[in-house]
Amino acid sequence: MLHTFAEHIWIADGSDVSTAGFVYPTRMVVVRLADGTLWLWSPVRMTEDLRAAVDALGQVAHLVAPNNLHHMFMAEWAAAYPAATVSAAEGVAKKQPDLRIDVTLGNSPIQVWGDDIEQVVIEGNAITQEAVFFHRPSATAIFTDFLQQFDAEHFSGWRKWVARFDLMIGDEPHVPRKFRLMTRDKEKARTAVAKILDWPTRRVICAHGAPVQSGGAALLKRAFDWLM
Template identity: 35%
Template sequence: MQLEPLDTHLWHATHAFKANGLPITTRMTVVRLPGHKLLIHSPIPMPPGSALLRQVQDLGSVTYIVAPNKMHHLFLAPCAAAFPGAAVYGPQGLAQKRPGLAATLRTLPAGDLPEWLPDLEHFAFEGIPAGNESVWFHRPSATLIVTDLLQWMAGDLPWPTRVYAALTGARSQLAVPLTVRALVRDRAAAARSAERLLRWPFARVVVAHNCIIDTDARAQVARALAVF
């Protein structure tokens, strides 16, 4: 694992593991804010002494660590331990799901934090309370950052993952997978959030699971979110 640049102040790294027996990858995104303050979005393992940890440390000071939904918390505690001075944020409900984190976990607000503006904006995508996912826009690089809301599992993958991706609709194109659509409890609220997301002038999409989209990104996102 190593960091790869996406833009001047934006990097990513992926981690392969098994979730409920399914081989998948997940992506960490690192944003450098003014003052060389770093925000880690959806952390992955960074063992002590690892090259990945050193790369992150060389970029600046890790000031914020974010679990962007209630599913992407597996590596939150070790990341917080590696950067004890960082403020750790998670969505509403994560503290109840992970009581061991409750003492240090701050609830991610539904809207923007002044500390991250104007470079980084976010809001809570409504209507899917099981995930309580927030979506993010890095304005300097025109990059949309999502976690599970949008997925595209392309390329050479283990056969169980290929089958899973095909069954959920995320194998051949960017999509809101069936696993997420099944969790929608307020379609009107989700539609409002989709409309709000599409107001951002993004030209690239970074998703947690597999693809990065930098061609016709807006059109692909609009098509995927039309399910709402």
């Protein structure tokens, strides 16, 4: 179900998904834009209750797949809201050739949400190109996989040791080691992250980690110190 995170921004945690034997939680963000319409980031599996809760907030106008790892449930939301614009990161079309994609995400936000939400695409990584967003009214940076934080008990057996080595387990969100190692073009990534660090971030949401309500700018500086 939806939970209020800040004014005009909500979070909904969905069902878990499994990748290579690792179980990951899913999370979506709903933002009410200044025009009253809704912007849905990384939609989770749709349920009747979730759809009713979203509809109670306003008209769904934008569906966003922020990287090529977070797209699994986009098709069902696109089918449910055919008038909504579907915006997806590079690589999503290859993984979901039947998904209607209206806009490929770049470094310029769509005009109708640009007054509310800024965006930067972190390029130069061999795993994924991720669009990171900043909701101006709540000073919230929204990350998908470039920041992660799992509880030490989330994984078991050898997967716990892999997760710990990968920096997925920690006292605050970190950039996983695999993303650091697979950042092949550090100059491109550094340019993108520099723009992110310029945001006056107070809050941080990531798909896999505890939401952060304060101290966001300092957290991001620590998280990306390895790159900058």
